Amino acid sequence: MSSGQEQTLPPQVQDRQPGHETEMNPRPDYEPRYPGSNRLQGRTALITGGDSGIGRAVAVLFAREGADIAIVYLNETEDAQATKQLVEREGRACLTIAGDVGDPGFCRSAVDQAIQRFGKLDVLVNNAAEQHPKGEISEISPEQIDRTFRTNIFGYFYMVQAAMPHLKRGAAIINTTSVTAYRGSSELLDYSATKGAIVAFTRSLAQKLAEQGIRVNGVAPGPIWTPLIPATFPAEKVKSFGANTPLKRPGQPNEVAPSYLFLACEDASYITGSILHPNGGDPTES
Structure with a gap:
């Protein structure tokens, strides 16, 4: 991203x-942009990384459409409590669960807590992620590679494994990948690799679960204004974040959340193994 960008x-x-x-x-x-129409009425959703950013927008939109929500987060208690209040403002219940999705034991515990609270699980949104830019591949430590893969893709496997005993015909799994899975990123080699793995995981799992009537899809956001951005990049890069898209700006979480709603509800009943691309016009997806 050049310094001359707006x-x-x-x-x-x-x-x-x-x-x-x-x-x-x-x-x-x-904030959701429209009144709800009960597209998730009576359903329960578990959203990892649900405390803020895209996860918060998805939680609030799902609640407006009638779903009870369990949100999983690492340690951002203030954000998680704010999201809980926003879900409850929509008239739905919200369970907050703190822990590390890179730990399979925690993932089992999180699903068990959601089942204990709500009695069922209809939608799983794998969304938690981390990224650590490095200028050279030699600067990426084994510890960083392990950490990034553990959160971004191992955690998706662990959450699905924990959820599967509770998912019935008509359930939906939605995985968050990224535009970097399609166009790459010279500074986010390990992150981009995990996001590519998520695309393959999504398409493969969709084939595996089709006979059980469980749909699996993904969302590949472009540059979206979330807490991960100022927590990842230097101030000068944040300053021009999203300027290199055709729309010349970053997206907002509530511009991405409707993709998750579409894939979670019956509007997408004939869609599985697909990826949606809310990315400001980046032409690289396929």
Whole structure:
């Protein structure tokens, strides 16, 4: 991203991942844009990384459409409590669960807690992620590779494994991948690799679960204004975040959440193994 690009955001950084929405300026826009129409009435959804960013927008939109919500988050308690209040504002129940999706034992515990609270699980959204840019491949430590893969793709396997005993015909799994899976990223080699793995995982799992009537799809966002951005990049890069898209700006979480809703509800009853691309016009998807 060149320094000559137009400013899209105030320069800012956060010193820890996955970042905190409460510290962002401006705050991401998570508010659903339309009244609900009961497209998820009576359903229960578990959303990893559900405390902020895309996960928060998905949680609030699903709640507006009638779903009860369990959100999994690492340690951003203030953001998680804010999301819980937003879900409850929509008239639905919300369970918050703190822990590391890279731990298979935690994933089993999180699903068990959701089942204990709501009695069932209809939609699983794998969304938690981390990224650590490096200028050279030699700078990527084994520990970083392990950590990125453990959160971004191992966690998806673990959550699906934990959820499968509870998912019935008509259930949906939605995995968050990224535009970087299609166009790459010279500074995010390990992150991009995990996002490519998520695409293959999604397409393969869709084939595996089709006979059980469980649909599996993915969403590949472009540059979206979430806490991960100021927690990842230097202030000068944040300043022009999203300027290189055809729409010349970053997207907001509430511009991405409807893709998840579509894939979660019966509107997408004949869609499985597919990826949606809310990315500001990037032409690289396939």
